Amino acid sequence: MIILNRQREVRIPCAACSAKGQITLGDGEEVPCPRCWNDGYKREWEPTCWRFETCGTVGKVSHSAVIDEKGETTSSTDYMIDATGIGSGSVWSEDKVWTDDTWKDECDRLNAEIEEEQQ
Numbered sequence: 001m002i003i004l005n006r007q008r009e010v011r012i013p014c015a016a017c018s019a020k021g022q023i024t025l026g027d028g029e030e031v032p033c034p035r036c037w038n039d040g041y042k043r044e045w046e047p048t049c050w051r052f053e054t055c056g057t058v059g060k061v062s063h064s065a066v067i068d069e070k071g072e073t074t075s076s077t078d079y080m081i082d083a084t085g086i087g088s089g090s091v092w093s094e095d096k097v098w099t100d101d102t103w104k105d106e107c108d109r110l111n112a113e114i115e116e117e118q119q
């Protein structure tokens with residue numbers, strides 16, 4: 001089973017150009033802001049709610065490990081399931097995949113966190 005978050009786009013005014021989308025060079029020329037690409041805003045995604053997404057049989061598991069310059073290893077495991085495509089399809093990280101009903105508790109916990117953040 002897989003849980004997934006719904007996300008909302010959040011527009012954050014660009015600090016580099018004061019949300020104008022353009023910056024003024026020393027000689028007075030106005031050019032598109034290199035930080036926000038003329039948009040005036042930076043876009044981020046924030047979760048709005050966690051919910052059950054789909055259920056399927058795992059068909060492919062991939063492990064990856066990255067060793068950083070301090071010699072510390074970060075590893076991750078990803079799954080592909082028959083319901084969303086194996087080989088080409090969605091890749092689900094281990095923290096979003098459940099094999100039993102405890103996903104409900106995790107969904108509730110994550111949604112409670114979002115509610116707390118919004119207060």
Ligand SMILES: [Zn+2]
Nearest residue numbers: 014017033036
């Ligand atoms: Zn900008």
